[in-house]
Amino acid sequence: MDFKTNMFSEEYAIVFYSLLPDLHEGVYKNKAEGYRICFNSGNYSLTDKKKWHDYISGNYENTFHFTKEILEDFSSAFEFEGFLTCEEIVANILWIRARMPINTLLVLLTGSEIESEINTEEFFNHAPRHKELNELMKKKLTGIEGIRIINPTKYIYSQECFNGCTNHYSKQVYYCIAQEISALINEYSSCKSKKAKVFKKGTLEYYIHEANRKVKIYLKNIFNK
Numbered sequence: 001m002d003f004k005t006n007m008f009s010e011e012y013a014i015v016f017y018s019l020l021p022d023l024h025e026g027v028y029k030n031k032a033e034g035y036r037i038c039f040n041s042g043n044y045s046l047t048d049k050k051k052w053h054d055y056i057s058g059n060y061e062n063t064f065h066f067t068k069e070i071l072e073d074f075s076s077a078f079e080f081e082g083f084l085t086c087e088e089i090v091a092n093i094l095w096i097r098a099r100m101p102i103n104t105l106l107v108l109l110t111g112s113e114i115e116s117e118i119n120t121e122e123f124f125n126h127a128p129r130h131k132e133l134n135e136l137m138k139k140k141l142t143g144i145e146g147i148r149i150i151n152p153t154k155y156i157y158s159q160e161c162f163n164g165c166t167n168h169y170s171k172q173v174y175y176c177i178a179q180e181i182s183a184l185i186n187e188y189s190s191c192k193s194k195k196a197k198v199f200k201k202g203t204l205e206y207y208i209h210e211a212n213r214k215v216k217i218y219l220k221n222i223f224n225k
Helices: 020-024 049-057 068-077 086-099 127-141 171-192 201-223
Strands: 014-018 025-030 036-041 078-083 105-109 147-150 162-165
Touching (some): 014 171, 020 086, 020 127, 068 078, 086 105, 147 171
Parallel strands (some): 105 147
């Protein structure tokens, strides 16, 4: 992942971090210099010649126009490593938490431990990875101050809760996640201030309504990875 971010230099009250890209993207290591980059799904590789037609034709959706020459150059410079391991992801989380302002709350949005029966190739078999990471985070992150986890699995009760793949949900699931986020924001805000209530009832209701609306829009963006 890219660690160049304002959340280390600016003091935000709460930072919401989706782990879906970390769990989804493929890692490539530069053969000459050793640095690593992420791109697209870890279920298939840019360096696999059998997949080049799908990249060039656009069968694998992306915002870059590939040619055979570009793929050949990339393959000569990079080797495919697959997914980040769950151990690497947790290490990254701890690295991030250690560099954030102490009063900032880090909220981690993880993935469903239940697999959608309808999946494109790029999202195949993601649920087991989500479950592995969730279990590891319970072991490694429990008790660390300033970290909270939102797990959407609790809101998945049938296949109707998915929208085309394991990483995309129905409107109802996004609404439940938004409700949990709103409750967390209100809880954290009240804990940070021991003074009288800041909002009158009407103002608070408006705030919650607006928070739910904006969070649902935001969640559609961060979960659609």
